[in-house]
Amino acid sequence: MTFNFIHVPKTAGTSFRKSLENKLGSEAIAYDYGRFVDETHDLIREGVYKGSVYDMREQLAQFSLIAGHVPLTKYAPVTGVSRCIAFVREPVQRTYSDYLHNKKHFGYKGSIEEYLKRPAHRNRQFTHLSGVPLAAIGFIGLTERYSDSLALLGYQFPSLQVEELSLNTHRRNIKAEHKISDEDREIILAANDKDVALYAQAKALFEQRYALYQNKKAIQRGMITRVLKHKIVGWLAGAEPGEVQAVHGEANEVAARARAVEYRPAVAGWGIERDGFVGFTLHNNEVDMHECRVRIANTDVFLTGP
Template identity: 35%
Template sequence: MSLFFVHIPKTAGTSFRQGAEKYFSSERIVYDYGANSKVTSPLAKEFLHADQPDFWQFRQALDNPAMISGHVPITRFVSLWGAGNTLTFLREPLQRIASEYAHFVRNMDYKGSFKEFYSDPAMRNRQRRALNGVNVEAIGFIGLTERYSESLEVLNDRFSTQIPEREDNRGKARLEDQHKLDKEDVAELKRLNKRDIELYQYASALFDSRYTMFKSNQPWAHACLVEANAEGVSGWAWWADEQDAPLEVELWVNDELTSTVRAAELRQELCHLLPPRGGYVGFHVPLKLSPLDTVQCRIAATGQRFPLSPRRIDETAA
């Protein structure tokens, strides 16, 4: 099994990467940090940064790497290593931007103001853009910088690793220390990074749920309610450890159990993410629902709820 680490800048990624080097050895990690980076592995430069990139030949040329890592979007390698083997860390967006600005000033001789930095379109919603194209619920593991120790607990359990905790490449005394921001900057940062803020809030709630399950020795399921309308509901679900057994999913309408269905239908749109069971992880329940009905699913074996809060049927769906 090879892991794919989406290294979003200033999210404790360097700490994680160097912990992984200590655990796996740097020789078993392949890096793609751009054509001009000294860190980028020779095979990545040869196959990915040539005039005609060949991702499949890159994959074939590798000798059983433990991890692929880089400042790359998730779509770069997810179809080669699968969403289940993909991991990343997210950080409170405003603090992440402040930390990246400090990094640019300190290490890259950046001369612009903080406002000039965060107003650059390339610096907005960096976390959301890194994960575009893949449903958050399908990603193998999403940790939180602010809860780094707990994140490593869950990550090491999920992937059967023992990656140690480190704090590297930090501009403050500790990872959890806060950058002080002016009120005017805060207001503008929130406006410019709305998608990152929504992502972080959702990922934090998802992590809370997963960590609670982990502490209760309950398996985690990647699960999503894709559609809920006046004609029924559909979605997908599979065990995080990718065991072959299909999940039984309970459908709750207005807090009442209405039916149980097996997640064993083909979800073709997921196949490029290499889900377990060849993509036969979906479910569909035809059901007459009324406007303002609430819908939520649960994993029958564990009680895990998805979505995290009940979804209300849109009045326009009737």
Template identity: 30%
Template sequence: MSLIFYSANLFFLEVFVNPLAFVHIPKTAGTSFRFGADAFFGEERVCRDYGSQSVETSEIVKKYIFQEKDHWKFWTVFKAEGYQFLTGHFHATRYATIFGVRSMVTFVRNPIQRIVSEYKHHVRNYGYEGTFKSYYREKANINRQLRMMANIPWPAFGLVGITERYEESLALLNSKYSLQIPFLNENLGRSVMSEAYELEPDEEAELSRLNAGEIRFYEQVCSQLDWRCRLSSVGKKYVGGAVTRQDANGLYGWAIAEEDDDPVVVQVSVGGEVVGEVTATGYRPNLQEKGAGRGGFVGFSVNTERYPKNVSLECTVAATGQPLVNSPWELLETA
């Protein structure tokens, strides 16, 4: 824990907080959040990773991440030099094992709207001369948000906010971490973020097909944010968790309480009828590596032998009814 100071209004606010890492997905209001973090923490306490060639990237990132490729040395120097916040256009996996996903945050945006915004940004600021269709068909621009969060248990993130609900998401983040990052509107291509770009029907259909995985991801994030808000309004705690896979023996997943160390009890239902409960205490090495909490002892399994195929199993938090990500899960034939 480290002492930090808030100086935006010329006074000092004592707050204790672990360092946070912000995955800045382009065109998701990340610049507004980054500037807000600069104002709260102080620019000297904000470390930046915007690529090895970017003038914005901090020297300790260039030296230890890109040149020496020594993540542990970076982490040691990061703390020693008093940094409290990391931001940048990096994939979450780059820093997950040193910060831990519970100390990582990001914002995601409606995938189609985000692509239009980024295209216009490239035309406006970088002289991009290709058509919109040529831009969104480039491999690098397909499912970009999803790829930046790939191989990460994102429901265990400190917070995955929504650009279209930026002020609400920021309030949740500030409340969770006892921060006062101010609400700013910076680097916006339009004055009103909530106004949707209009597309030709064929473009929208193709974009939806190309980015189907990311659209599903975005919908899941929206649903989980709804639950986070609902639980917060009644003084109950959010649980990060997901149903992850099925084999011939059962259905598997994980769940972890956000603010305490007790194991989560998962309720299993079929057609609205409760058929059992399981406690999430199984060991999951990947979740331990990514710093999800409880040393990775957050897994659960459900024996599915007695259920017919094509039935849907619902896995929810027993204490609140909050559904886990990927629930309900339709049982399929397995080899």
């Protein structure tokens, strides 16, 4: 089983990467930090950059982990989106940390406003993780909840139970915040609108999954894709088929139930669990389904979308 760690810069990825090396062994990891970066594995430098992921897909699948500063969509076809892993961070803090990193290591002399005029420096989390719905990604941790994130990861994927390290940070505490002026904060927010929206969604998803972990429930991911007058359509992924319920009213009265076992070709193409048999359809001809919410059965977790 091969995992794909999408290392978004300045999200505690270096610390996490070292923990993975200690757990899996460096020989089991294929890094991709760019064609001309020493850390990049020879197979990727020679095979992927001079050829393609397609050419190397069987060899890449022999590793336990593929990792690097590359978008999710580069290696998700090898691992499947269900085995993609990423950490995200509050956008203002992440961007400012990225800015300081460039000042310290690359001699950047300009202001944060000038730094963000380059498109490559804006919405970097969105750029790395776009291509599939955020809910489909196998694991998303939060830098600000790093210890909790590692606990959730180990619960969800026992082979990835790792020790906590803190490396490559300007601060002793990886979760400590940079002091940023109100003016710079507004500049950063204005330049990272997509990251702001992504982070808000990631936080909500993390809280849902962490609640499942605390209650010793199976980790399930899903979303609503369509709502009609008497029908709700969506998908729910996990190792085993789960049940969803359409509920309405203050008492959450159940209007419909369904197992998530319908085939969804588009979702299957992402490399989701159960070969894409993750769909559900909730029907009730006597209830306006626009007034319903969709709950994972036996939990307090509600799906969102579209």
